[in-house]
Amino acid sequence: MNADKEQTRDVMAVQERQSDEVVKLIRKLRWIGLESEAKELKNALERLPSPHRRGSLVSGPHNTD
Numbered sequence: 001m002n003a004d005k006e007q008t009r010d011v012m013a014v015q016e017r018q019s020d021e022v023v024k025l026i027r028k029l030r031w032i033g034l035e036s037e038a039k040e041l042k043n044a045l046e047r048l049p050s051p052h053r054r055g056s057l058v059s060g061p062h063n064t065d
Contacts, residue, residue, distance in 0.1 A: 022045060029038035 022041070026038045026041055029035070029041065
């Protein structure tokens with residue numbers, strides 16, 4: 001069970017970093033005057049299912065005992 005908790009924590013940390021990077025990208029697009037591109041990216045992200053509703057590609061070791 002401990003490995004599952006660590007894996008979940010790692011996945012959440014990766015998702016947070018990815019979210020931070022997307023927010024930075026949107027801010028940069030706005031800063032350089034590409035407001036329409038920033039809005040398009042934001043709208044596309046809002047259409048995606050939340051991380052809790054979509055599947056994950058991360059798989060941990062399976063107990064075969």
